[in-house]
Amino acid sequence: MTPAGTNPDVVVIGGGNAALCAAITAAEAGARVLILEAAPKPYRGGNSRHTRNFRCMHQGPLGPLVDSYTEEEYLADLLKVTGGKTHEGLARLAIRTSEACLPWMEEHGVRFQPSLSGTLSLARTNAFFLGGGKGLVNAYYRTAERLGVEVVYEALVTHLELDEDRINYVDYIRDGQTHRVTPKSVVVASGGFQADTDWLARAWGPAARNFLIRGTPYNRGVVLADLLAQDIAQVGDPTQCHAVAIDGRAPKFDGGIVTRLDCVPFSIVVNKDAERFYDEGEDVWPKRYAIWGRLVAAQPDQVGYVIIDAKSLNLFMPSVFPPIKADTLEELAGKLDLPAEALAETVATFNAACGDTSGFHPTELDGVATTGLTPPKTNWARPITEPPFYGYSLRTGVTFTYLGLKVDENAQCAIGDRPIRNLWAAGETMAGSILGQGYLAGFGMTIGTVFGRIAGKEAAAHAN
Amino acid sequence: MQTDLLQEARRQAEICNACRYCEGYCSVFPALHAERAFSDGDLTQLANLCHNCRGCYYACQYTAPHEFNLNLPQALANVRQDSWEDLAFPRAAGKAFQKSGVMIALAAVIGFALLFWAVRALATQGGEGFYAVLSHNAMVAIFLPAFLFPLFSIAISLRRYWRQVGAQRLKAVHLVRAFGQAANMRNLKGGHGDGCNFEDEDRFSQGRRMAHQAVMYGFLLCFASTSVATVMHYVLNMPAPYPLWSLPKLLGVSGGLLLVVGCVEMVRLKLRADTSLCAQGAFGGEIAFVGLLGFVGLSGLVLYGLGQTAAMPVLLALHLGSVLALFLLTPFTKMAHGFYRLAALAADSQRQ
Ligand SMILES: Cc1cc2nc3c(=O)[nH]c(=O)nc-3n(C[C@H](O)[C@H](O)[C@H](O)COP(=O)(O)OP(=O)(O)OC[C@H]3O[C@@H](n4cnc5c(N)ncnc54)[C@H](O)[C@@H]3O)c2cc1C
Ligand code: SF4
Ligand code: SF4
Numbered sequence: 001m002t003p004a005g006t007n008p009d010v011v012v013i014g015g016g017n018a019a020l021c022a023a024i025t026a027a028e029a030g031a032r033v034l035i036l037e038a039a040p041k042p043y044r045g046g047n048s049r050h051t052r053n054f055r056c057m058h059q060g061p062l063g064p065l066v067d068s069y070t071e072e073e074y075l076a077d078l079l080k081v082t083g084g085k086t087h088e089g090l091a092r093l094a095i096r097t098s099e100a101c102l103p104w105m106e107e108h109g110v111r112f113q114p115s116l117s118g119t120l121s122l123a124r125t126n127a128f129f130l131g132g133g134k135g136l137v138n139a140y141y142r143t144a145e146r147l148g149v150e151v152v153y154e155a156l157v158t159h160l161e162l163d164e165d166r167i168n169y170v171d172y173i174r175d176g177q178t179h180r181v182t183p184k185s186v187v188v189a190s191g192g193f194q195a196d197t198d199w200l201a202r203a204w205g206p207a208a209r210n211f212l213i214r215g216t217p218y219n220r221g222v223v224l225a226d227l228l229a230q231d232i233a234q235v236g237d238p239t240q241c242h243a244v245a246i247d248g249r250a251p252k253f254d255g256g257i258v259t260r261l262d263c264v265p266f267s268i269v270v271n272k273d274a275e276r277f278y279d280e281g282e283d284v285w286p287k288r289y290a291i292w293g294r295l296v297a298a299q300p301d302q303v304g305y306v307i308i309d310a311k312s313l314n315l316f317m318p319s320v321f322p323p324i325k326a327d328t329l330e331e332l333a334g335k336l337d338l339p340a341e342a343l344a345e346t347v348a349t350f351n352a353a354c355g356d357t358s359g360f361h362p363t364e365l366d367g368v369a370t371t372g373l374t375p376p377k378t379n380w381a382r383p384i385t386e387p388p389f390y391g392y393s394l395r396t397g398v399t400f401t402y403l404g405l406k407v408d409e410n411a412q413c414a415i416g417d418r419p420i421r422n423l424w425a426a427g428e429t430m431a432g433s434i435l436g437q438g439y440l441a442g443f444g445m446t447i448g449t450v451f452g453r454i455a456g457k458e459a460a461a462h463a464n
Numbered sequence: 465m466q467t468d469l470l471q472e473a474r475r476q477a478e479i480c481n482a483c484r485y486c487e488g489y490c491s492v493f494p495a496l497h498a499e500r501a502f503s504d505g506d507l508t509q510l511a512n513l514c515h516n517c518r519g520c521y522y523a524c525q526y527t528a529p530h531e532f533n534l535n536l537p538q539a540l541a542n543v544r545q546d547s548w549e550d551l552a553f554p555r556a557a558g559k560a561f562q563k564s565g566v567m568i569a570l571a572a573v574i575g576f577a578l579l580f581w582a583v584r585a586l587a588t589q590g591g592e593g594f595y596a597v598l599s600h601n602a603m604v605a606i607f608l609p610a611f612l613f614p615l616f617s618i619a620i621s622l623r624r625y626w627r628q629v630g631a632q633r634l635k636a637v638h639l640v641r642a643f644g645q646a647a648n649m650r651n652l653k654g655g656h657g658d659g660c661n662f663e664d665e666d667r668f669s670q671g672r673r674m675a676h677q678a679v680m681y682g683f684l685l686c687f688a689s690t691s692v693a694t695v696m697h698y699v700l701n702m703p704a705p706y707p708l709w710s711l712p713k714l715l716g717v718s719g720g721l722l723l724v725v726g727c728v729e730m731v732r733l734k735l736r737a738d739t740s741l742c743a744q745g746a747f748g749g750e751i752a753f754v755g756l757l758g759f760v761g762l763s764g765l766v767l768y769g770l771g772q773t774a775a776m777p778v779l780l781a782l783h784l785g786s787v788l789a790l791f792l793l794t795p796f797t798k799m800a801h802g803f804y805r806l807a808a809l810a811a812d813s814q815r816q
Binding site: 042043049050052111113114129130131132133134135138142251254256257258260314317318319320322 | 478479481482483485486487488489500519520522523524525526527528529530531532655656658666667
């Protein structure tokens, strides 16, 4: 195959899951494909390198997945988390196509693992990548290279020149110089804008500067902003993002999965004034994981502190940083920089409100609740009495933003109500077309794989 | 053992335990996920379960330049290497040879010298073939202790290992499982059957597994050849030399060929692999060891080919000298890893 050079058939912007699925599909259809990835090679793969599974419909056992997971059940799960803010047509398309994706992924080098320790509950709905998302990304890069796809790293796309209903050229910066390519087709798969703290702060207010970004620092929404400024159809609003509460000591970017903390249900969580602010035992943790990002974001300095005692230490998955440990609550307050008297008071009040704990059951809603306390703790409420005491700080960790490009069932972008003839979008950057809010574990990779493949096919067909 | 190496392995194991993305690659991860805190013994066991396939390095989202700086293959290799030195009997020999290619080469040279001296000094009175150069009794006098001492030494080391990792009483079923896994090198398949990431970054290949199989089975065939010959000599009263279509020769020649091919391929792969994923400072020792092993095979084959020529006495001394060095160094070189690995697999099977 001749090198794609400066006038490839298809330019794919981004180097994560959606981009690679598009590039591979287009190359298999005979197109000369050029991938422009902003990150250097060791950091290629965007947020996809942090993922671990994808959610897949299946009529019967499929690969690592047991039983069946029907379209209706999948859709129902989705509607539950989005509160109905779902584009049903596109959602059904993604769900239905996911079944064919799994074997396609295997054919293109992705390997799955038998259900993992600690995640058996997902063995039916989610297929886990062996080696996680970076293993998947590596396999796709190998496949793409074999198909003759050209990859340029450290290529930051800055501008797509729109002329009426077609993209004329694409500009990118590499080594401080601007380069121009004039492809026949363009696929945008460059994620959200969460790594641009200024943009987050404009949308969210200054509090957003204290947020941590769980994934790649390269998803800064440069292409998204450029296209929206040229009036390309958008979907979602910039204040919406998926955020969870993570270990406050996590790095600003790229902390990934290991900064997750699962101990909230067995704790009390206080703000920097040592006051509780929400029911820590409202529901099982996977269902409450995502709301705590916002809860912490609303507290002073956007920080929270989890307090547990010795009897709860082994009830949750370990996380990357060991907890702060102290023999007394006073000492713990000192180490966490919390007002000691206030903390003692909060814990004492909480302890006094705890009742009979004999029904305590760590993995079920056990109804072991406080009485007469505001806010209450409605499950797993056990007094915090047994030294040593442990503490973690919590911060808001942003996974991705929802503002994106509006696409149709061909993954095609539009201006007004006219499709743009040679522009498609896939992955996080168009996920808002399907999900208005909320998130279902593993659906991000489903969207990227399904629409990446559609975009790649359409882009290649247009180029031929 | 070196606490800084253990501490670094502990740091990384704790990150892996929070992540678990690599669970399916090998036996290390299920064992790792069963713990919450890692004692020195736990880490020694994990280290000896790892065979440096590197799957978990190339798949890791936290490798350098990321600040978590994960490099589990190297962290475990360092602990593993250190454990072999530390558990060796006598310990000083482990420290002297494990990492030192020079010392291994020196040992081989001493082996050659000893054999040349023996050939001269213990010149035989009659005897056929090789025994015309060195009498059967002289060979036994040299090689019996050289065979028994390493066995004794390894037995002590394995006992130390068993204590260190806190394993329970050994039962036959543990050994059966361990040998089963070792025989087909299940772990070297990488959990998905595509092999390991060794010679070309994240590309999976069966190359290392093949090379390792060739070396292991080649060595075992050569060993079987010698064992069969011993039985024929003492039990069946059929002294050497044997014709080509005899069991010792068939085993020896095919084993020698496998061993040489396997060693050459192994060295080639090691030269291509990224050394920053191996134990620090162990490269020379490993290459020298594979070289010695390959030399044993090659000199054996050449001896077989030129056994009827005037070069035979020299070749015999070279071959026997290298065999002597290999045997005596078994507890103190990479050769020992097979024993530790079996012990680790047996201990691991107690968890299941
Ligand atoms: C910690 C973490 C865990 C997650 N786990 C899961 C999971 O288990 N399952 C799941 O389904 N989803 C998960 N998600 C969500 C998932 O990561 C995304 O839905 C999915 O990866 C999106 O893929 P993508 O290809 O659209 O974007 P990305 O993988 O983020 O790729 C975007 C690419 O665009 C490049 N780029 C950005 N701007 C430019 C530019 N201007 N020029 C050139 N290139 C550019 C980036 O470098 C990157 O390569 C997780 C997210 C995080 C942060
Ligand atoms: S090596 Fe990296 S990806 Fe694998 S389990 Fe450890 S931290 Fe996770
Ligand atoms: S290098 Fe291979 S054997 Fe060692 S821990 Fe990693 S995946 Fe397992």
